[in-house]
Amino acid sequence: MSHPSVTHHARFDLRSALDAHPNALELFEQHVNPAFAAVLRTIGFDARYVRGQGAYLFDDRGNRYIDLLGGYAVFAAGRNHPVIRDALKQAMELDLPNLPGVGTWRLPGVLAQELIRRAPRDQRDGTGLDTVFFASGGAEAVDVALKHARAATGRDRFVYCHRSYHGLTLGALSVTGNHEFREGFGTLGPSTEIPFNDPAALERELARGDVAAFIVEPIQGKGVNLPGEDFLRVASDLCRKHGALMILDEIQTGIGRTGAMFAGQHWGMGDAGPRGWCPDIMVIAKALSGGYVPVSAVLVKRAVHQKVFTSMSQCSRIQTTFGMNDLAMAAGLATLHVLEHERLVQNAAEVGDYLRDGLARTLSKYELVKDVRGKGLMIAVEFHKPRSFLLARAWDMLHALDPNLFCQAIILPLMSDHRILAQVAGHRLDVIKFIPPLVLTKADADEVIRAMDTCVGACSSPTGPVWEVSKKLSSAALKRFGKPSSAGQPVSAQS
16 A cells, blocks of 8 residues: 655665674674673574574574574464464555554454463353453563552562562562572562462461462473472462462463463363362463564453453553554464464474473483473473482582583583574573474474483583583683673573
8 A cells, every 4th residue: 555645665675684794693792782692602502593494493504403492482383484474464464553542453352352262261150361461571461460460459469489480570570589580680579489389388478468469380481390280279279268369470381382272271270170270360472472573461350350440541551552563463363373273282292292201211311310391392301410429520510610501511512513402491400491383393303302312421421521511611601701600591591
């Protein structure tokens, strides 16, 4: 459609702009984040990617990498999915009346209806998550959820779990149980940390009568820690008993990641029987974007929603500028369509079981390996101090040098020798985490299993090359940053 007020449009050539700046890392280092660029060089993650497709990345030399990081679980449907891309093209070609502000929004109601159709219902009282607030990112959505809880309960305090990760805005940070992110940002909102999987500790805090909400991940992203069989259901019951809300953070686990649409469904959320529980608020993001346009959604029970948006004069008391933009809504709709029609949730369950079982079986011969766990395509391999004297001594020396380095000594050769992109599951954790696109195949899984066998095997010798890599990494980090642990965290920063 022509724009009558403009007589000529000068075409912007994106390819020329990219060709004019072939070394993206140099520009990133100069103008965005020099420390992060230095980390990428130190750990060998500075490949020049030029294309992404499905579960793969490709560099400027034509090398293919299996992507087990998935943009921190963003690419559920894979990178550059043609159906989602086509939906965005359609949205632009329709010249939709985007962001009308005070006006009728065309697409948010359509996406909200699709999310509500898939959301759990509470069998205890028949209620469900039947209203939706759209934001742009996960942390923003968590802030919205916290505001809902305060407005609905008239209380201020929140309870969260040790090692939880809910985002890095100031509100989300106040309920994030990873202290390396909290340090240096002053006093945060009133909140209390409890151990994950500890209903007794939760009830002690709830019984004080001032808790607005308990916020919890069904599977913790940091470490891939799974809940006890009844923890989430009991937590929901306890919140109801003490007048607090339960916020379930499905930002990383939702939209098929764990082999169910939402991870809480593995532990009875929405079950048809009388024990079928449902949170008061559920937060999703990441994969809903299709990997194209940031979008998050806060699904809320209507009784809570009505206590927040109480009248026409209060209809905009929580709002965000870009949260309901047409491209984000179209990306969300197309993503749900792809997941359903291409059976990606089922694929996550099937290939996830295949990969997890294969890793457990193959790595069981190594005394360094403590556990292989997870659900669907959210998998962790945890390591621990071995029993053998020489290996135990090497382990102690390496951890004394830097407690972040052991997993990097596996992740680096995975990248350099096998072209597999993976991540550490958290700061000072001996855990490697896999959250690939849900289009991962069993052939890809076999490749990952073989590579892990090789890399963990190399670590099983106290004089093996991987231990030397770790020492070199620590020395390089010390030279660049003045402390050895600086290279250990960024690879897991958003997990």
